[in-house]
Amino acid sequence: MDRRELADFLRGRRERISPSDVGLPAGPRRRTPGLRREEVAQLAYISTEYYTRLEQARGPHPSREVLAQLARALRLSDAERDHLHHLAGTPPGPPSGPSREVRQSIVDLLHRLPQAAAIVVSATYEVIAWNDLAAALMEDFSAVPRHERNLVRRTFLEPYRSGRRLYSVSDADEFARTAAQHLRAAAARYPDDPEVQALIDELLAGSEEFARLWATHEVAARPTLCKTFDHPVVGPLAVNCDVLDITDRDQRVVIYTATPGTPSEEALRLLSVIGTQRLDVPG
Incomplete structure (x- = not known):
């Protein structure tokens, strides 16, 4: 040492x-x-x-x-x-917990997608990188503590912030099932990670819905290819959802795009101009 x-x-x-x-x-x-x-x-x-x-x-x-x-x-x-x-005199072994380090090339990719909302999530659904349009579509992740950037925690423990569950996305209930299944698989990959176990314990104690889904022991999930966000400023946005796996980091890039020529594409363009301003809140 x-x-x-x-x-x-x-x-x-x-x-x-x-x-x-x-x-x-x-x-x-x-x-x-x-x-x-x-x-x-x-x-x-x-x-x-x-x-x-x-x-x-x-x-x-x-x-x-x-x-x-x-x-x-x-x-x-x-x-x-x-x-x-x-x-420290201890040969490195495999990582004990999910990686939160996002490669710079991936961060650059997010910001080269000005017409798409894109985020990177860890194996436990913590949002660890995002671009400006994603912040405008979902929330300004830089303005909330890391604890609140976890989408699983937000889904089960804060399901109706401002009367909306998980940004009023149309597949919120399906996402809840998928997230529980992915989290069970992550728990198997990182059995010694204290943060993963703490998150699971918190969810089991605080959400009957999560406890019920956790008890099924399911680990397979079908992806949702299309979903709708009910945005408080620009209204409903129908988007395509594509997920790219970063296998060496056990992370996912989630990209939301609108079909060209649709009202949703125009709404996304408007959001890219508005940014994270809350025009629905009286000044």
Whole structure:
């Protein structure tokens, strides 16, 4: 274990992450570049004292679980995760939890689709990347904490925000079944990940509907190719839904497009101009 190199590496990765990257408020008196030590500790589910000792090159040998939690909290790439393990003297193994690191080429792709609303979701349906039109169609994901960006949690635990279930999408109930099935498959792939288990426990405790679907043990789902969003500003939008799998990251790119020449295409064009402004709310 190279304590000094490990300390420098952790510090450098911590300082490059802004609070908004992980859904934390910046606060008026933030003097530390990037995240604070206590914020990293909170995200990694370890004590602040333990993390501080690691950054001061006087910490104990971290376990694989701690390294996995640090890698997730610091949003390390696969190469950085492996490097972290080598510095800690523990050869890297397969990832213990779903990846939240989106390749830059995928992020660039989202922003090269100005006439399509596109998001990237993790294996647990957390929205981890999006373009401007997706924010206008669904919600401004940058304005909500990371906890609330999970579509499964939103579906079962906050089903009727402003009287609408999951953005008033026409297949909300079908999506609920599909999401439960995909989450069961993800739980099998990541049996040791604490965030996956915590999400499942939260859903089982808070939603009878989820508990009923979970009890069926189904893992296969048919994709929905077309759906309609009832948008509060531009009204109903019929869109095609295409899903691209990023197999090496266990992620999906979801792309919503409207058929050319339809009123829905015009509505999407209008949304691209309006953005995330709420024109339906009196000023």
